[in-house]
Amino acid sequence: MPQHVQGVIAPGRNEPVRVETIVIPDPGPGEAVVKIQACGVCHTDLHYKQGAINDEFPFLLGHEAAGIVESVGEGVTDVTPGDFVILNWRAVCGTCRACTRGRPWYCFATHNAKQKMTLLDGTELSPALGIGAFAEKTLVAAGQCTKVDPSVAPEVAGLLGCGVMAGIGAAINTGNVGRGDTVAVIGCGGVGDAAVVGSRLAGAAKIIAVDIDDRKLDKAREMGATHTVNSRTADAVEAIRELTGGFGADVVIEAVGRPETYEQAFYARDLAGTVVLVGVPSPEMKLELPLLDVFGRGGSLKSSWYGDCLPSRDFPMLIDLHQQGRIDLAAFVTETIGLGDVEKAFARMHEGDVLRSVVVL
Structure with missing residues (x-):
């Protein structure tokens, strides 16, 4: 009834x-x-x-x-x-x-x-x-x-x-963050902070959080970011390169979903590095990049749907990790x-x- x-x-x-x-x-x-x-x-x-x-x-x-x-x-x-x-x-x-x-x-x-x-x-x-x-x-x-x-x-x-799985999965499932990797996360809301947590869980050596709000950057540090960049006052790409020996990050996770932050992610990665788009754009947004740069830098440009998760596999695992105190x-x-x-x-x-x-x- x-x-x-x-x-x-x-x-x-x-x-x-x-x-x-x-x-x-x-x-x-x-x-x-x-x-x-x-x-x-x-x-x-x-x-x-x-x-x-x-x-x-x-x-x-x-x-x-x-x-x-x-x-x-x-x-x-x-x-x-x-x-x-x-x-x-x-x-x-x-x-x-x-x-x-x-x-x-x-x-x-x-x-x-x-x-x-x-x-x-x-x-x-x-x-x-x-x-x-x-x-x-x-x-x-x-x-x-x-x-x-x-x-x-x-x-x-x-x-x-939704959000926490999307961020953790963007790091672990889509970005394949590994031990010793350098990771930059652009946008430190719930999804971005979850990407920080996922990167830490995967063993990243350096996790750089980027946002325009110092409150969000402070929270990202609490979640496991090793460095923070306020992109309102600093050039995010240059700051990430400076923190990675001039090379750029192995994995850059874009958790905003805007063309300008995606472009930052593209140029902030190392040669043959990976960009993961997990922020959700709106329908009218357009992206323009020099095709030669896309070709010349190699690596991977990926979109992460729901953190590329398989709920039956990932939800119980992450609940177990939470109960163990690991996240x-x-x-x-x-x-x-x-x-x-x-x-x-x-x-x-x-x-x-x-x-x-x-x-x-």
Whole structure:
């Protein structure tokens, strides 16, 4: 029987979000209803509100979440009611050309729930990244549920559902940071700081954090950066080269998603070094680089989707590392809030003084 719950919607482009009653259908084949315990406020949610992703309003916001499986539909065997899960937005299909070649993190046919959640009047909602977790409960594809150790705090676990996984994965999975490498991270919000954590975990010898905000640079040092550069007052490329013996970094992770910072990343890497773009650009942005420089510098220019993660592999591993004290996922949680505080959380995000506001239900 359909359930009525409270959830946060974005009704239209740049309109204030509001709490509404959401209708959650019973799970159909391959689907699951999850009772949400915590959900991080991610910049992608703000992009949805601003219409920067698409214009399929109204959106049910929230996607960086953890909770308890309440019920499952026909044919679901990987999760059962009562399982503690992190939600992911790339449920792999297992049958596309990437999956059958053993590279499921590049799955070309990721999927979501087929049924729609609605408002009371029947208006269909577009769930952010196919999840919609600023709600007491949500409907997802069962493959979007990844079981992890239930002893971890939900507000910590949920962060792996997007930003923290994207940053750690950009360093470890996409950038292949190795022992003794030099790494530069441009942009020190939640994703950038996670890239710092991932680089430290991988054994990087030098981790250079770049931002225009000294508060963010201080936090990056706490997370493991060995050096910081304020690019408002210094030339980021020259500073990175100076800190790497004049060569540039082995891996440069661009966590902003702007042409000017990507260009910094391109020229701040060593010859045959790697650039990883994990910051999300907006549709109108264009990049212009001399093609001869692209050819002459060699190396790799990579984009990192979701940290090139495989949730079933990476989420449990990172939870284990957190519980062992090898990474501190709780350090990303700046504040916990309620459903009615999401609009204020977006404002704090603009001010730059939070890594993550986390909605706790």
